[in-house]
Amino acid sequence: MKIAIIGGGIGGLATALALSQSSHEITVFERSAGIREIGAGVQISPNASRLLHSLGLGQAFSEIAVHPHRVVFRRWEDDSILRMADIDDSFVAQHQLPLANVARNDLVEILGNAVAQQTNVTLKFSTYVVGAEPGESSSAVRFSDGTSQSFDIVIGADGIHSVIRPCVGGLDKPRFSGSAAYRALVPRKFVEDLPIDVTNRMGPDRHVVSYFIGRNRSHLNLVCISPEDSWETESWTEQGTVEDLYARFEGWSPELLSLLARVEEPVFRWALYDREPLDQWGIGTTTLLGDACHPMLPFMAQGSCQAIEDAVVLARCLSDESISDAALALRRYENARQGRTAQVQTSSLMNRDLFHMLDGQEQKDRDMFFSLTPPGMSILDWVFEYDALTVAI
Numbered sequence: 105m106k107i108a109i110i111g112g113g114i115g116g117l118a119t120a121l122a123l124s125q126s127s128h129e130i131t132v133f134e135r136s137a138g139i140r141e142i143g144a145g146v147q148i149s150p151n152a153s154r155l156l157h158s159l160g161l162g163q164a165f166s167e168i169a170v171h172p173h174r175v176v177f178r179r180w181e182d183d184s185i186l187r188m189a190d191i192d193d194s195f196v197a198q199h200q201l202p203l204a205n206v207a208r209n210d211l212v213e214i215l216g217n218a219v220a221q222q223t224n225v226t227l228k229f230s231t232y233v234v235g236a237e238p239g240e241s242s243s244a245v246r247f248s249d250g251t252s253q254s255f256d257i258v259i260g261a262d263g264i265h266s267v268i269r270p271c272v273g274g275l276d277k278p279r280f281s282g283s284a285a286y287r288a289l290v291p292r293k294f295v296e297d298l299p300i301d302v303t304n305r306m307g308p309d310r311h312v313v314s315y316f317i318g319r320n321r322s323h324l325n326l327v328c329i330s331p332e333d334s335w336e337t338e339s340w341t342e343q344g345t346v347e348d349l350y351a352r353f354e355g356w357s358p359e360l361l362s363l364l365a366r367v368e369e370p371v372f373r374w375a376l377y378d379r380e381p382l383d384q385w386g387i388g389t390t391t392l393l394g395d396a397c398h399p400m401l402p403f404m405a406q407g408s409c410q411a412i413e414d415a416v417v418l419a420r421c422l423s424d425e426s427i428s429d430a431a432l433a434l435r436r437y438e439n440a441r442q443g444r445t446a447q448v449q450t451s452s453l454m455n456r457d458l459f460h461m462l463d464g465q466e467q468k469d470r471d472m473f474f475s476l477t478p479p480g481m482s483i484l485d486w487v488f489e490y491d492a493l494t495v496a497i
């Protein structure tokens with residue numbers, strides 16, 4: 105089958121790689137001039153890293169991944185520990201792999217290199233898609249130069265501001281969350297003494313997640329979430345400053361402030377948007393994948409992981425053995441994925457309220473609940489145990 109993938113981000117590249125294992129002829133259309141990612145770090149949990157291994161990326165992934173020893177929740181004001189979970193041998197025995205923290209550009213690079221080696225995949229850069237025309241037996245992709253091209257299947261993996269989504273009926277606008285994420289890096293040499301943890305410091309209306317990323321653990325990645333009244337610039341990502349960070353986290357623990365003091369500019373500021381779960385992901389031979397259909401707040405660290413799960417389930421539905429009718433195969437993929445992604449989207453939104461509670465009784469109750477929960481990662485088992493390789497399609 106001739107398949108077009110719109111978007112060469114984590115979702116689009118993972119899809120190209122997964123589909124390349126069948127006899128399809130795949131073209132990825134990407135508006136950037138090359139494989140390019142900003143945004144520092146990303147956490148990849150075992151539900152997704154198992155899939156990267158199954159796609160032949162095990163070795164490359166292990167070279168770029170930092171495996172944290174613990175996940176620690178701390179109180180904003182004094183850094184006291186509210187909850188701690190070891191990522192130890194029993195975690196690995198249960199989930200086959202540990203948690204992994206990676207630099208986004210490293211992840212995109214290993215995916216891009218693997219895709220570039222596939223003889224049945226063509227990567228077309230600097231190509232801006234403006235829409236799709238879904239049909240029952242084929243779909244057309246429309247480009248910004250006014251031309252269009254027909255494919256047996258079109259997959260919109262073009263992110264939260266997808267141009268394919270409205271073409272399959274998703275006319276809603278992204279919803280601004282009221283928060284922005286400041287993404288900053290501290291070089292390893294300034295934080296050699298820190299344990300290899302994922303740390304989540306929770307405070308009123310804000311939280312800060314930090315973890316090491318990069319080959320040879322080159323940087324500590326900080327994701328600082330803080331309220332923003334509105335987002336007025338056209339771009340949803342722009343440059344911020346360390347001063348912005350200080351202003352927003354005044355009064356937080358000396359440990360956090362000392363990390364901010366060691367941040368290396370540039371600092372990036374991202375507006376955080378999501379959308380409600382979407383009922384209809386596709387029409388005929390066009391469908392959606394990743395943030396194009398289920399953008400979520402990053403508070404479960406699952407957006408990329410869900411896009412990778414989508415890729416593997418979609419490739420199973422379109423495998424040489426199982427495919428007969430393309431449109432039907434896409435509906436099977438959508439049915440298999442909708443419930444799962446909606447649950448993760450909703451949980452991500454709920455985590456905002458959990459992390460950002462104001463000081464007071466409700467927050468004390470939360471902290472009591474945290475301290476009484478057994479130290480294993482059992483609250484996230486439902487996320488980590490999902491197996492895209494065997495889930496019913």
Ligand SMILES: Cc1cc2nc3c(=O)[nH]c(=O)nc-3n(C[C@H](O)[C@H](O)[C@H](O)COP(=O)(O)OP(=O)(O)OC[C@H]3O[C@@H](n4cnc5c(N)ncnc54)[C@H](O)[C@@H]3O)c2cc1C
Pocket residue numbers: 110111112113114115116133134135136145146147148231232233234261262263264265266267285287327374393394395396402404405406407408409410411
């Ligand atoms: C602060 C923050 C922290 C996060 N942390 C995590 C985490 O720890 N773990 C995790 O799993 N996820 C995390 N995420 C979510 C993750 O970044 C996204 O879910 C993921 O990038 C989605 O991948 P995607 O390929 O679907 O979309 P995108 O990454 O948005 O890629 C879309 C691609 O399509 C291209 N494109 C767009 N429009 C067009 C067009 N018209 N024509 C051609 N090309 C086009 C773009 O250039 C881009 O390359 C985080 C997100 C944020 C904001």
